[in-house]
Amino acid sequence: MIDTNLEFLQSELQEVVNLFDGADDIKIRHRFSENENKFVNTVTLNGKVYAYGNLVDVKGGEIEKKRLVKRFAKLSLYKGLSRLTGQQLPWGALTGIRPTKLAYQQIEKVGEFTEFFTDVMKVSEEKTALTKRVIDTQKGIYERNDQNTDFFVFIPFCPSRCKYCSFISADIKSAQKHVDAYVDALVDEINFSAKFIKKLRSIYIGGGTPVALSDERLEKILCAIDKINTGVEYTVEAGRPDVITKSNLKMLKAHGVTRICINPQTFSNVTLQKLGRNHTAEQLVEKYNLAKDMFSVNMDLIAGLEGEDFNVFKQSVDKAIELSPDNVTVHTLCIKRGSYLAETENRLSGKEVSDMVDYAFGALTDNGYSPYYLYRQKYMAGNLENVGYTKPNKACVYNIDVMEEIAQNVACGANAISKRVFSGGERIERVASPKDVLTYLNKLEEIKNKKEKLFCSLV
Numbered sequence: 001m002i003d004t005n006l007e008f009l010q011s012e013l014q015e016v017v018n019l020f021d022g023a024d025d026i027k028i029r030h031r032f033s034e035n036e037n038k039f040v041n042t043v044t045l046n047g048k049v050y051a052y053g054n055l056v057d058v059k060g061g062e063i064e065k066k067r068l069v070k071r072f073a074k075l076s077l078y079k080g081l082s083r084l085t086g087q088q089l090p091w092g093a094l095t096g097i098r099p100t101k102l103a104y105q106q107i108e109k110v111g112e113f114t115e116f117f118t119d120v121m122k123v124s125e126e127k128t129a130l131t132k133r134v135i136d137t138q139k140g141i142y143e144r145n146d147q148n149t150d151f152f153v154f155i156p157f158c159p160s161r162c163k164y165c166s167f168i169s170a171d172i173k174s175a176q177k178h179v180d181a182y183v184d185a186l187v188d189e190i191n192f193s194a195k196f197i198k199k200l201r202s203i204y205i206g207g208g209t210p211v212a213l214s215d216e217r218l219e220k221i222l223c224a225i226d227k228i229n230t231g232v233e234y235t236v237e238a239g240r241p242d243v244i245t246k247s248n249l250k251m252l253k254a255h256g257v258t259r260i261c262i263n264p265q266t267f268s269n270v271t272l273q274k275l276g277r278n279h280t281a282e283q284l285v286e287k288y289n290l291a292k293d294m295f296s297v298n299m300d301l302i303a304g305l306e307g308e309d310f311n312v313f314k315q316s317v318d319k320a321i322e323l324s325p326d327n328v329t330v331h332t333l334c335i336k337r338g339s340y341l342a343e344t345e346n347r348l349s350g351k352e353v354s355d356m357v358d359y360a361f362g363a364l365t366d367n368g369y370s371p372y373y374l375y376r377q378k379y380m381a382g383n384l385e386n387v388g389y390t391k392p393n394k395a396c397v398y399n400i401d402v403m404e405e406i407a408q409n410v411a412c413g414a415n416a417i418s419k420r421v422f423s424g425g426e427r428i429e430r431v432a433s434p435k436d437v438l439t440y441l442n443k444l445e446e447i448k449n450k451k452e453k454l455f456c457s458l459v
């Protein structure tokens with residue numbers, strides 16, 4: 001527990017502490033005071049005082065002021081912890097906001113963001129340059145418009161659970177008795193939600209593993225989506241090669257799907273087996289060869305997987321480049337504290353994972369890919385990031401809209417979060433559906449009412 005006189009910032013200050021290895025035991029006292037436009041944050045670590053005054057020109061009223069109070073309190077704690085522990089983190093004091101979102105806000109205010117990133121937020125030169133490249137690649141697709149709509153459908157089932165996975169999804173064998181009811185409820189919600197679409201930009205069926213469903217069940221969902229599809233980008237997170245078949249690929253194509261994910265995570269069969277993914281690298285290549293002329297393909301990789309060193313990860317990146325899908329997404333392993341893996345795994349150091357991520361950046365950009373979307377989560381190895389890379393003109397509109405929160409998202413299914421944006425994303429209202437399938441089924445009518453209010457209210 002941090003001793004602070006800004007109670008409302010307790011959890012955000014804790015996020016800063018979580019960034020530093022071994023900082024849990026440091027005794028932290030934080031005091032904020034304000035004198036005209038001067039904020040003073042005094043941070044005492046293990047009894048030693050680190051005091052910072054920040055001259056702030058507050059122009060934007062109360063909301064903007066609160067934002068700045070938060071920013072400078074976190075920054076002061078970051079600087080104190082960085083001095084005490086000797087650790088400098090790649091993303092500096094940036095937590096709780098997507099890097100590109102903050103960069104776009106700065107660009108809008110003062111025309112550029114790089115000085116603010118490096119000098120104020122203590123972001124490294126490399127990560128500042130990465131953010132700049134992402135913004136450059138997103139040009140032409142990034143569009144702040146409250147009418148723009150992305151349509152999302154969530155399938156919470158998988159052929160088996162992977163050991164590292166941090167997403168909500170059930171093994172389809174153990175959830176079998178609820179699957180039909182879930183598909184029917186989903187079709188009902190899709191039909192009901194069609195009227196909330198303003199200007200359709202993209203459709204995304206995510207998971208879990210949508211193609212873990214039987215063809216018959218999957219087709220029911222695809223037929224419901226047919227009624228709203230106007231020929232936009234349409235992604236299905238097919239994901240696991242062990243459930244991708246000629247037959248489901250053909251069906252996706254017939255229903256207008258344009259993009260699918262076929263995810264290796266790694267090309268090491270030893271790691272795949274350890275993770276419980278029930279497929280081999282060879283199967284992945286076989287399914288990719290079936291699909292590559294039918295769809296634009298994305299491949300997900302993860303840096304920092306259990307038992308992998310730099311060379312194993314490098315081979316996976318090199319193999320993905322050799323196969324040449326339109327998109328490659330490089331995730332950094334994210335392990336929640338207290339999870340099975342956090343307790344059992346020999347975790348790689350931040351430096352080792354950082355070398356992997358740097359290699360992926362160099363190799364992919366040398367081979368014609370550009371970074372095009374970027375996000376960070378809590379508990380990521382080395383405090384790094386996930387980056388989507390794309391070949392020229394193949395960037396996924398859905399990923400950009402969702403990461404930047406600049407379009408409304410009409411989301412259906414358990415664990416789906418619908419969003420309505422106002423003033424190009426300056427204000428966002430949300431409706432979150434229950435994560436658990438049974439609760440979702442029981443609350444469907446309530447969810448529909450909430451969505452009606454969200455998308456149809458006048459303000």
Ligand SMILES: C[S@@+](CC[C@H](N)C(=O)[O-])C[C@H]1O[C@@H](n2cnc3c(N)ncnc32)[C@H](O)[C@@H]1O
Nearest residue numbers: 164165166207208239240263300331332333334
């Ligand atoms: C929502 S999952 C669905 C993908 C699909 N079911 C599959 O496994 O191929 C999307 C991606 O998140 C990534 N992911 C899942 N758990 C992760 C974790 N703990 N750390 C980092 N990335 C993770 C994986 O790369 C995965 O492909």
Ligand code: SF4
Nearest residue numbers: 158161162165207208
């Ligand atoms: S198949 Fe995908 S969503 Fe399902 S458990 Fe594995 S990584 Fe997670």
